[in-house]
Ligand SMILES: Nc1ncnc2c1ncn2[C@@H]1O[C@H](COP(=O)(O)OP(=O)(O)O)[C@@H](O)[C@H]1O
């Protein structure tokens with residue numbers, strides 16, 4: 300079957316004309332706050348791609364709100380509109396967290412009354428102790444390494460307007476869940492959920508994570524490019540975060556550069572690329588929108604679900 304049969308395939312040049320950014324110019328302060336997320340983000344992409352996408356998301360939000368209100372009228376009860384949840388999926392190192400933080404900034408700016416909160420699903424990875432007990436330490440990021448039931452219960456609580464929900468904290472410094480530390484999500488209007496696994500259909504569950512999504516985004520690129528971004532990020536971390544003696548990769552930062560890069564290449568090939576091919580790419584066509592990136596993270600094509 301043709302994977303994209305139910306998608307409009309829209310080249311960048313066409314997409315950028317759908318919503319003219321002159322309606323929503325960003326102030327210098329806002330541009331600075333985006334640059335502080337990642338100073339390599341292209342402002343042209345923000346204007347041409349992300350701002351029109353925020354307006355597309357707004358269309359979905361309006362429909363969602365209207366359906367919730369109509370449901371309440373039908374049921375003769377007041378239903379407070381549940382939080383609108385946006386899922387973001389894609390490979391490790393394709394730029395999910397950068398996209399998620401950019402979207403959080405832009406949605407907060409464009410819709411100032413909305414409280415936009417963000418989580419990443421790495422907090423739902425089992426702690427290393429559990430992964431070791433199960434003999435799956437080398438499967439971090441694969442479906443069996445996540446407590447998906449906990450993630451589903453969390454999303455249900457968010458939709459039910461529960462307050463002060465605590466989620467575990469994953470540290471890329473210790474490469475493990477930090478015991479006793481949590482992140483708090485409390486009654487957002489919009490919640491962005493970013494992770495490699497968010498469109499997957501876990502075995503033995505009747506409810507899927509994506510059942511809670513009201514809009515979903517897949518960030519896509521050629522795996523050879525993603526490998527380059529993975530290795531570039533690894534190299535820049537060798538010069539910065541990994542220099543901290545308490546960092547999981549400290550020995551690599553202190554040792555031979557080539558050995559460190561060979562190790563990263565092997566993790567890419569045996570873990571992250573394998574995971575991409577077996578479990579992440581097959582979920583791509585579940586997204587409402589696919590952002591396709593080319594060199595330097597430039598978005599060249601947008602695929603928008605028709606139905
Ligand atoms: N739009 C972008 N422009 C430039 N660099 C980017 C962009 N998005 C991501 N990157 C870079 O690519 C690498 C991977 O991005 P990241 O958001 O950490 O990926 P993920 O969350 O998918 O693992 C990082 O080094 C990041 O700085």
Ligand SMILES: CC(C)(COP(=O)(O)O)[C@@H](O)C(=O)NCCC(=O)O
Pocket residue numbers: 391419420421422439440493494495496566570571
């Ligand atoms: C923590 C991750 C599984 C990504 O988690 P996500 O937030 O996307 O759910 C990934 O960054 C990771 O650590 N992968 C294991 C192999 C590696 O060290 O790259």
